[in-house]
Amino acid sequence: MTHPSPHLNSPAEERRTVVVVGAGPAGLTVGNILRAAAVDCVVLETESRPFIETRPRAGVIEEWAVRALQQRGLADTLLARAQVHSECEFRFGGERFRFDYAQLTNRHHYVYPQPLLVTDLVREYADVRGGDIRFGVRDVTLHDLETDRPAVSYVDPESGQRHVLRCEFVAGCDGARGVTRAAVPDGRMRISRQDYGIGWLALLAEAPPSSECVLFGVHPNGFAGHMARSAELTRYYLQCPPGDDPENWSHDRVWAELRERLGAEGAPPLTEGRLVEKRVLDMHNYVVEPMVFGRLFLAGDAGHLTAPIAAKGMNLALHDAFLLGDALAAHVTKDDDAGLDGYSHASLRRVWDYQEFSGFLSGIYHGTASGDPFLAGTSLARLRRLFTSPPAATAFAEQYLGSAAAF
Numbered sequence: 111m112t113h114p115s116p117h118l119n120s121p122a123e124e125r126r127t128v129v130v131v132g133a134g135p136a137g138l139t140v141g142n143i144l145r146a147a148a149v150d151c152v153v154l155e156t157e158s159r160p161f162i163e164t165r166p167r168a169g170v171i172e173e174w175a176v177r178a179l180q181q182r183g184l185a186d187t188l189l190a191r192a193q194v195h196s197e198c199e200f201r202f203g204g205e206r207f208r209f210d211y212a213q214l215t216n217r218h219h220y221v222y223p224q225p226l227l228v229t230d231l232v233r234e235y236a237d238v239r240g241g242d243i244r245f246g247v248r249d250v251t252l253h254d255l256e257t258d259r260p261a262v263s264y265v266d267p268e269s270g271q272r273h274v275l276r277c278e279f280v281a282g283c284d285g286a287r288g289v290t291r292a293a294v295p296d297g298r299m300r301i302s303r304q305d306y307g308i309g310w311l312a313l314l315a316e317a318p319p320s321s322e323c324v325l326f327g328v329h330p331n332g333f334a335g336h337m338a339r340s341a342e343l344t345r346y347y348l349q350c351p352p353g354d355d356p357e358n359w360s361h362d363r364v365w366a367e368l369r370e371r372l373g374a375e376g377a378p379p380l381t382e383g384r385l386v387e388k389r390v391l392d393m394h395n396y397v398v399e400p401m402v403f404g405r406l407f408l409a410g411d412a413g414h415l416t417a418p419i420a421a422k423g424m425n426l427a428l429h430d431a432f433l434l435g436d437a438l439a440a441h442v443t444k445d446d447d448a449g450l451d452g453y454s455h456a457s458l459r460r461v462w463d464y465q466e467f468s469g470f471l472s473g474i475y476h477g478t479a480s481g482d483p484f485l486a487g488t489s490l491a492r493l494r495r496l497f498t499s500p501p502a503a504t505a506f507a508e509q510y511l512g513s514a515a516a517f
């Protein structure tokens with residue numbers, strides 16, 4: 111809930127136009143757009159800079175998002191270093207099926223690990239554009255959100271003192287477990303939730319990729335995925351029971367299951383390596399509507415979570431950040447409120463489009479292992495259709511690349 115204003119006009123109170131809570135892809139992109147427009151802002155982050163620059167997560171960035179970063183001067187390093195992917199491979203029934211989405215759509219994916227993107231965005235914001243960013247802040251609290259002078263307060267990690275930042279707008283970019291969404295009183299936003307009842311064991315292997323493209327294994331034992339992250343690092347996923355203990359998955363069990371689920375005739379063997387990350391993610395989604403409460407604007411995972419089934423979360427976070435950053439800059443520099451007024455609606459259009467695709471893909475990935483032979487039959491039919499019907503393949507490719515949703 112939102113708290114009443116602490117120490118009104120106290121000496122420790124600073125003034126800023128925008129306070130951005132959270133330095134993930136969403137918050138840092140908003141911050142960079144505001145700096146470029148000379149809008150006075152500050153970014154607050156609970157973790158340290160080294161921590162956020164090494165936290166492993168996403169890797170797939172859609173082409174429209176890269177172009178939008180590029181237009182804002184935020185993609186130079188990415189464009190020099192990212193891999194360009196134009197196809198993926200489905201493996202099922204012991205066979206391999208290549209899906210050339212670039213040929214169908216003329217568009218492709220970029221693979222660039224999220225920690226590298228975050229590193230680029232922090233450097234640009236703090237070191238190049240001279241932005242104010244405060245790491246390690248504690249007990250971030252929002253105040254007076256329904257007034258035109260809201261505030262954000264936090265405890266300084268070194269002095270232990272509470273600081274108050276009085277502002278005009280708060281950008282809530284603090285991810286799925288942040289505090290900004292929780293500051294909204296009950297009943298003022300609707301939160302729609304969906305739980306797939308499925309877990310994924312998310313793995314990072316110190317091993318070069320075993321294929322030049324993303325692999326999806328659709329197998330009666332459960333889904334398996336392979337995604338290159340760099341020349342030395344590969345992300346793998348294994349479907350598992352929700353809430354499973356990662357300790358149930360020994361090195362040998364992981365590699366045996368990956369070999370089984372990704373096995374197919376003529377497939378080269380997987381290159382094994384040490385597992386440097388092993389955690390269970392429960393596949394669930396939520397969407398907050400509207401994404402605005404008073405002077406608080408939610409962006410990224412703070413406003414909507416998409417299970418990583420379709421690799422959409424970071425792309426949605428960037429989409430929000432472009433909309434919100436541009437809208438705040440237009441309000442401050444041109445007194446133009448159209449972007450802020452339409453922000454929630456414009457964000458949610460893409461959010462719902464991606465949620466729908468994620469659910470469709472979940473059916474394909476998880477149906478054969480559901481234990482329900484009817485579901486197994488229809489999900490394999492859905493998968494085969496991609497390789498027998500060019501219109502179905504094109505429609506799928508557009509959603510896979512995010513090019514079907516209006517931007």
Ligand code: RFL
Nearest residue numbers: 132134135136168169170284285410411421422423424425
């Ligand atoms: P983030 O990245 O979580 O950043 C939020 C930041 O806020 C900080 N924070 C706070 N700061 C101040 N005060 C507080 N009270 C705070 N509480 C938290 C946090 O420390 C953090 O630095 O949210 P953002 O910016 O909305 O970005 C969202 C993306 O990170 C997320 O959607 C993706 O990682 C999802 N995702 C993927 N998305 C893709 O588009 N493509 C992919 O290939 C992909 N793969 C993945 C993924 C997510 C995964 N996990 C771990 C859930 C793979 C995995 C395994």
